[in-house]
Amino acid sequence: MAAVANMPVSDLLKSFKLKTKQQELLIRVSILCLVYILAFITRLFSVLRYESMIHEFDPYFNYRTTLYLTQNGFYDFWNWFDYESWYPLGRIVGGTLYPGLMVTAALIYRILHFLRFAVHIREVCVLTAPFFASNTTLVAYFFGKEIWDTGAGLVAAILIAVCPGYISRSVAGSYDNEGVAIFALLFTFYLFVKAVNTGSLAWSLASAFGYFYMVSAWGGYVFIINLIPLYVLVLLITGRYSMRLYVAYNCMYVLGMLLAMQIRFVGFQHVQSGEHMAAMGVFFLMQVFYFLDWVKHMLSDTKLFQAFLRITVTCAVTVGTIALGLGMLSGYISPWTGRFYSLLDPTYAKDHIPIIASVSEHQPTAWSSFMFDFHILLFLFPAGLYFCFKRLSDATIFIVMYGLTSMYFAGVMVRLILVATPAVCLISAIAVSATVKNLTVLLRSKNKGVQTGSTKGSGSSKASSKALLDQSQPFQKNGAIALLFGAFYLLSKYATHCTWVTSEAYSSPSIVLAARGAHGSRVIFDDYREAYFWLRQNTPPDAKVMSWWDYGYQITAMGNRTVIVDNNTWNNTHIATVGRAMSSYEDEAIEIMRSLDVDYVLVVFGGVTGYSSDDINKFLWMVRIGGGVFPVIKEPDYLVNGEYRVDKGAAPKMLNCLMYKLCYYRFGEMLTEYGKPPGYDRARGVEIGNKDIKLEHLEEAFTTSNWIVRIYKVKPPNNRW
Amino acid sequence: MSQKSRMAPKPDPQSASNVAAADAAAAQFSMDPFFHILKLVPFSFLRPPRLRLKLPSFSLPSAMTVFSLILLTYFMVVSGFIYDVIVEPPGIGSTQDPATGAVRPVVFLPGRVNGQYIIEGLSSGFMFVLGGIGIVLLDLALDKNRARSIKVSYSIAGISSIVIAYVMTTLFVRIKIPGYLR
Numbered sequence: 001m002a003a004v005a006n007m008p009v010s011d012l013l014k015s016f017k018l019k020t021k022q023q024e025l026l027i028r029v030s031i032l033c034l035v036y037i038l039a040f041i042t043r044l045f046s047v048l049r050y051e052s053m054i055h056e057f058d059p060y061f062n063y064r065t066t067l068y069l070t071q072n073g074f075y076d077f078w079n080w081f082d083y084e085s086w087y088p089l090g091r092i093v094g095g096t097l098y099p100g101l102m103v104t105a106a107l108i109y110r111i112l113h114f115l116r117f118a119v120h121i122r123e124v125c126v127l128t129a130p131f132f133a134s135n136t137t138l139v140a141y142f143f144g145k146e147i148w149d150t151g152a153g154l155v156a157a158i159l160i161a162v163c164p165g166y167i168s169r170s171v172a173g174s175y176d177n178e179g180v181a182i183f184a185l186l187f188t189f190y191l192f193v194k195a196v197n198t199g200s201l202a203w204s205l206a207s208a209f210g211y212f213y214m215v216s217a218w219g220g221y222v223f224i225i226n227l228i229p230l231y232v233l234v235l236l237i238t239g240r241y242s243m244r245l246y247v248a249y250n251c252m253y254v255l256g257m258l259l260a261m262q263i264r265f266v267g268f269q270h271v272q273s274g275e276h277m278a279a280m281g282v283f284f285l286m287q288v289f290y291f292l293d294w295v296k297h298m299l300s301d302t303k304l305f306q307a308f309l310r311i312t313v314t315c316a317v318t319v320g321t322i323a324l325g326l327g328m329l330s331g332y333i334s335p336w337t338g339r340f341y342s343l344l345d346p347t348y349a350k351d352h353i354p355i356i357a358s359v360s361e362h363q364p365t366a367w368s369s370f371m372f373d374f375h376i377l378l379f380l381f382p383a384g385l386y387f388c389f390k391r392l393s394d395a396t397i398f399i400v401m402y403g404l405t406s407m408y409f410a411g412v413m414v415r416l417i418l419v420a421t422p423a424v425c426l427i428s429a430i431a432v433s434a435t436v437k438n439l440t441v442l443l444r445s446k447n448k449g450v451q452t453g454s455t456k457g458s459g460s461s462k463a464s465s466k467a468l469l470d471q472s473q474p475f476q477k478n479g480a481i482a483l484l485f486g487a488f489y490l491l492s493k494y495a496t497h498c499t500w501v502t503s504e505a506y507s508s509p510s511i512v513l514a515a516r517g518a519h520g521s522r523v524i525f526d527d528y529r530e531a532y533f534w535l536r537q538n539t540p541p542d543a544k545v546m547s548w549w550d551y552g553y554q555i556t557a558m559g560n561r562t563v564i565v566d567n568n569t570w571n572n573t574h575i576a577t578v579g580r581a582m583s584s585y586e587d588e589a590i591e592i593m594r595s596l597d598v599d600y601v602l603v604v605f606g607g608v609t610g611y612s613s614d615d616i617n618k619f620l621w622m623v624r625i626g627g628g629v630f631p632v633i634k635e636p637d638y639l640v641n642g643e644y645r646v647d648k649g650a651a652p653k654m655l656n657c658l659m660y661k662l663c664y665y666r667f668g669e670m671l672t673e674y675g676k677p678p679g680y681d682r683a684r685g686v687e688i689g690n691k692d693i694k695l696e697h698l699e700e701a702f703t704t705s706n707w708i709v710r711i712y713k714v715k716p717p718n719n720r721w
Numbered sequence: 722m723s724q725k726s727r728m729a730p731k732p733d734p735q736s737a738s739n740v741a742a743a744d745a746a747a748a749q750f751s752m753d754p755f756f757h758i759l760k761l762v763p764f765s766f767l768r769p770p771r772l773r774l775k776l777p778s779f780s781l782p783s784a785m786t787v788f789s790l791i792l793l794t795y796f797m798v799v800s801g802f803i804y805d806v807i808v809e810p811p812g813i814g815s816t817q818d819p820a821t822g823a824v825r826p827v828v829f830l831p832g833r834v835n836g837q838y839i840i841e842g843l844s845s846g847f848m849f850v851l852g853g854i855g856i857v858l859l860d861l862a863l864d865k866n867r868a869r870s871i872k873v874s875y876s877i878a879g880i881s882s883i884v885i886a887y888v889m890t891t892l893f894v895r896i897k898i899p900g901y902l903r
Contacts, residue, residue, distance in 0.1 A: 238781060307753050346807050364804040366837035367845040368897050371890065378799060379886060382792055382853030386860070389784045404791060411798040414835055431856060438863045483859070483880070490887065500902050505834075 031154055032141060036134045039161035042499065043130040043171045045507035050524075052126045052173070055509040057550060057567050059175035060557035063125050065093060066102045066175075070109055070121050077102070078264075084562045085552060087544050087597065089571065095264040096570065100217030101180050104128065129170040129179030136183045137161045140422065143190040146197065147395045148430050151437065156429035162498040165373035165421035168506045178418055181218030186422045188214050188224055189402065192252060193395050199244025204251035211252065212259035215266055222275050222340060223409075223419060228252070229282035231401050240394060241289055253283050274328070274335045281320060288316045346412045361415040370410075372505070373417050375497045376490050380428035381407075387434045388427065403427050436487060442480040511554065513611060513708075525609060528554065531602070531709035534702050535559035539600060546593060547602035548582070548615055548622065549575055555602065564596055572629065579626030582659045583619070583633050589658040590697040593714055600701065601712045605663040608672050608707035610682035617683065619659055620644060647686040655690040662712055665693050665700060670707075792850060800846025805839050812839045829897045845893055848886045855882030 018026065046055070054063050069077040080093040108131075109124045137157040144153030160166060169178040191207035215221045232249050235241065257270045257279075270276045292309060299305045327333035335341075342349035346364060370378060381403065388396040406420035508514065513525040535545065536559050544562045545555055552566020565575050581592040593601070606614035615622075620635070627633040637653040638644070646654065646664075654660060668679040668691025679688045701713040751757070804810075814827035830836045858879030862872045895901050 304750075304752065307751065311753065346803055350807060360835075363835060364801070364807050366801040366804045366835050367799060367842045368837060368894070369835045370799055370801075371845070371894055372834055372898075376852075376887070378849045378890075379852030379856065379883070382795055382850060383856035383860075385791060385795075386788060386853075386857045389788045392784060404794070407795065407798055411801070411803045435856060435859065438860060442863065479876070486880075486883075497902070504900075 028150065028154065032138065032157060035137050035141075035154075035157045035161050039134040039137045040130045042162055042502055043133060043167060045171070045503050046509050047126065047172045049507070050509055050512055052123055053509060053511070054122070054125060054175050054557075055171070055173040055511060056176070057510075057553050059125075059173070061553040061567065062101055062175050062177070063122065064553075064557040065097065066105050066125055067121055069102050069106045074103075085556050085566045086568075086571065086574065087562045087564050089574065091568065091570075096568070098177055098215075098217055098219065098263070098265060100184070100213060100215075101128070101175070101177050103216070104180055105175075125175045126173050129174055129176070130172050132180050132183040133161075133166065133170045136166070136186055136422070139183065139186045139190055140425065143186065143193070144426055144429050146190065146193055147399050147426065148433060152426075152429045152433035155432045156426045159377065159425040159429055159432075159494075160422060162495060162502075163374070163377070163421050163425055164498050164501040164506060165417045165424070167498070167502050168373070169418050171502070171506055173509055177218040178220075181214060181220060182418065182422065184210065184214035184217050185220070185224065185419070189398070192228060192248060193398050195248035195252065196245055196394050196398075199242070199247050201247060201251060204248045205255065207248070207252045208255035208259060211256035212262075215256075215260040216263050220419060221260070223406075225256075225270075225276055225279050227402060227405055229279045230405070231398050232282050232286065234397060234401060235394065236285070236289065238397070240397075241293075245394075246286055246290055249286055250283070253279055272333060273337075274333055275337070275340055277324065277327075277333060281324070284316070284320060288312065343409055343412055343416075362413050365411050365414045365417065369414055369417065372501060373421070374424060376494045377424050377428045380431040381424050383435070384427035384429070384431035387430050399423065399426055399430075432487070432491070436484070439480045439484050439487075442476055443484075513609075515609070525611075525706050525708060527704035527706050527708035529558065530704045531702065531711060532558035534704075535561055535600070535602075535711065538702070543599040544597050545600045545602055546578060546581070546596065546598040548578065548604075548618060550618070551602065551604070561600075564598065572625070576626045576629035579622035580630045580633055582615075582622050583626055583638070583657050585653075585656055586658055586661060586696055586698070590714070594717070598714055601662060601698065601714065603659065603662045603710050603712075605667075605707055605710055606683040607663070607667060607681040607688075608670065611708060612683050614663075614683060614708070615659060616646065616663055616681075622659070645686070646681060646684055646688055648689040650689045660690065661693050661695060662698070662710060664688050664690065665695060665710075665712075667707075668692060792853070795853075796846050796850045799849050800844075801837050801842035804837060805842060808836075810836070810838050813841075814838050829893070831897075831899075834898065841893070841897075845890065848889045848893070851882050852886030852890070855879045855886060858882065 054060055065077070065080075068080065072080075078094045078099075081090055082093045083090045085091050105121070105125050105128050108128065109119070109121050112119055112124065137160055140160045141153040141157040144150075144156035146153075166182060169176060170182070188207055188210035191203055191210045195203035195207050211221070211224060214224060228249070232245065235245060260266050260270055261268060271280070292312060295308060296305055299308070324333070328335070336344070338349065338353045342353070342362075349362065374381075385400060385403065388400050403420070403423035403426075406416070406423045410417045410420040511528045513527075515523050515525070517523040532554060535543075535555065539545075539561060541560075542562070544564065545559070546564045547555065549565040549567055549569055552563045552568075555561060555563050556566065565571075565578050569575060577592060577596070581589045584592070604611075604614045605616065606612055607616075620638070623633055623635050623638055627635055638651050638657075639654075640649055640651050645651075646660070664679075664681075667681075667688065671678050672680050672682050677687050679691045680686070681688050695712070697715055698712040699715055700710070702709075702711040704710075810830070814830060815824050816827050817823070818825055828838065829841050830838050856879065858875045861867075862875035862879060864872075867875075
């Protein structure tokens with residue numbers, strides 16, 4: 001009876017026993033599923049700690065436009081003129097943004113509503129970035145498989161799922177272009193490399209559409225349109241010209257360019273801007289190569305061909321240079337814009353464009369930022385480059401070029417570590433995969449050696465060599481096992497580091513501040529939202545708010561009021577006007593404010609809480625930008641011996657300018673810290689110089705509970721008698 | 722037959738004349754317009770000297786040469802060289818001991834993640850490159866075509882490089898960021 005009962009069980013087990021190939025497929029699919037889930041949940045720290053809200057500044061504009069899109073439809077969104085920002089200029093929203101992110105989120109929203117999941121658009125916006133991060137891990141797997149093998153693909157997926165360089169801009173709540181753009185970037189590169197490897201028209205078309213998605217998503221598409229021609233050029237120089245390359249590049253360039261012109265913000269830049277000329281140049285060079293190849297095929301005389309080659313190349317280069325020169329001289333081809341030129345010449349922004357230089361994300365990178373964002377990938381990157389150079393092919397040349405160019409740009413600007421992350425992860429994955437493969441080959445070779453030694457005859461030399469082999473093999477096997485454990489240890493340290501960095505450094509919403517209280521408890525400062533909600537409820541609907549440009553997007557999105565300048569920073573003179581108003585004495589400032597119809601002024605002040613990103617710390621940038629347009633504002637007026645101070649020894653212009661007065665109004669009576677005099681500024685660590693502040697043309701309207709945001713109302717002019 | 726030499730030299734007179742001297746019959750059929758112009762003026766009345774010159778031919782460097790150049794560039798980028806050029810921090814910081822008044826050097830810039838002194842950047846960059854080279858040495862050690870003693874020494878060097886680099890890097894980060902992994 002027991003035997004009968006046992007038999008079906010063993011038959012059942014036998015039917016479940018998979019072949020090796022199926023086992024491998026099962027392992028791969030389960031790893032990818034786990035990685036997909038991991039990439040999503042590691043980005044959810046801030047949602048769990050605070051609540052599901054949008055972070056930072058720029059995402060608020062994206063959220064507002066997505067809201068408008070879902071409420072009013074695509075055509076109204078595409079033709080939207082926003083009169084609530086940049087008063088009195090307004091902003092043509094449809095023509096000055098990259099719509100990819102908003103359209104993607106709106107599409108997901110519509111699909112979910114179609115399936116009868118009635119989610120709010122804010123939830124969709126908050127979780128868009130983690131969703132696309134998970135998709136990026138899948139693309140990284142396929143890309144790794146294309147470059148090296150499936151093992152490298154799996155490791156690449158795992159590495160990119162938790163890499164802090166990517167998490168920093170794609171955490172839940174960070175509803176910004178980069179969350180979608182990195183997916184589009186990697187996807188386009190994967191499709192292009194696949195097209196070059198296979199030479200198929202279908203893959204080339206797919207890469208053109210991938211490029212279109214990237215152009216619609218982020219201004220960083222300029223990287224793609226310069227890296228791919230550079231890659232094609234390198235292939236041509238190293239003698240790897242082939243029909244596959246010709247098909248892939250031509251199709252991708254022409255179709256991609258035509259599709260990119262559909263985005264109004266990009267417009268005709270692909271034929272008019274200096275940044276896109278490299279692609280066009282390489283396009284024509286490819287035609288020359290094809291032509292020469294065809295002529296060589298037709299001619300049988302080599303000497304004749306050499307002469308023809310020389311003439312053609314000379315003519316082509318001359319014609320190209322003349323055309324480029326004519327284009328640049330006549331002004332049809334615009335030179336490189338400041339943002340991208342400062343990547344090639346990093347000292348340019350510091351001297352010429354203070355707005356670009358003032359953003360903290362645009363500073364060059366120090367070693368600790370690299371370490372923070374990459375950890376052991378910094379070791380694996382050069383090793384991976386070595387393996388790529390050992391096995392050069394079209395695909396590995398691409399990934400090497402992508403890695404090197406993106407690492408250089410990451411060194412120039414901290415923000416661009418994000419673009420370098422996929423390349424670093426892929427190359428490191430190659431290193432890990434190749435090393436692990438070497439070690440496991442060592443582990444397996446021992447068995448084979450023993451078997452061949454035992455099957456052969458036992459000659460004396462064989463015996464001695466076998467003895468030698470036997471002596472070293474266990475040592476090698478143990479060494480390989482130890483090294484495998486070492487690799488496992490390093491990778492687990494990497495995972496720990498990444499999770500710690502994500503939790504501590506990259507999961508703060510920036511709009512809600514947290515600090516450790518006296519007994520280690522967490523204290524939350526929700527002052528920003530308090531102030532914006534007050535604005536929304538207690539001011540007339542057509543009120544205009546003047547603040548520094550950092551807060552513009554948040555004021556329009558949450559406070560629902562018109563602002564003078566916001567984060568788009570497209571008009572330097574307008575920002576300089578606001579900067580001038582903030583740095584002038586109150587009498588001059590009120591003239592400027594009346595001319596701009598300002599009703600409320602909003603400043604951010606960190607003296608009570610010790611918050612260091614407040615307007616007093618940003619004040620010098622207001623002076624510099626204002627002084628750049630209006631020479632009446634001179635930076636040395638606000639400094640004492642080149643030093644920026646707010647205490648008794650500060651410059652008189654500093655102690656009486658509008659920003660100082662608005663920040664420190666009534667602060668002189670405030671006791672902020674035990675044992676310090678009243679009016680002690682905790683962010684600067686000094687007692688302020690001018691405690692008795694009287695405002696003549698403004699009155700205080702609202703100060704938040706921790707004094708972080710202060711709103712002042714502009715008094716109407718006195719009645720004349 | 723080369724088809725990819727972008728540097729197409731103008732056929733200079735010496736080589737043109739050499740070709741003409743070597744292959745008189747082919748000279749008749751030359752398609753090169755420059756050659757014909759030069760044949761007319763000035764070389765119908767000037768006689769070029771007989772020289773034995775060759776155009777310098779350039780060959781692409783080997784893969785490993787390029788790799789070592791790249792390693793050098795990587796070292797410079799990752800040690801924050803561009804940060805050093807733009808922000809111009811001091812080579813090493815200094816702080817004054819409040820008790821004795823002596824000036825003590827400070828190697829790691831405290832307080833921010835994205836800031837460094839020059840020396841701390843260079844030493845960290847060196848550690849990163851050392852770790853990378855360690856992994857490369859490990860791969861070289863597994864190459865079958867070497868003597869066993871070299872393989873053993875490569876593997877020992879590789880393992881020790883990786884261990885030292887990882888330990889030092891973790892130490893540097895712990896010094897720089899006081900709350901690291903807590």
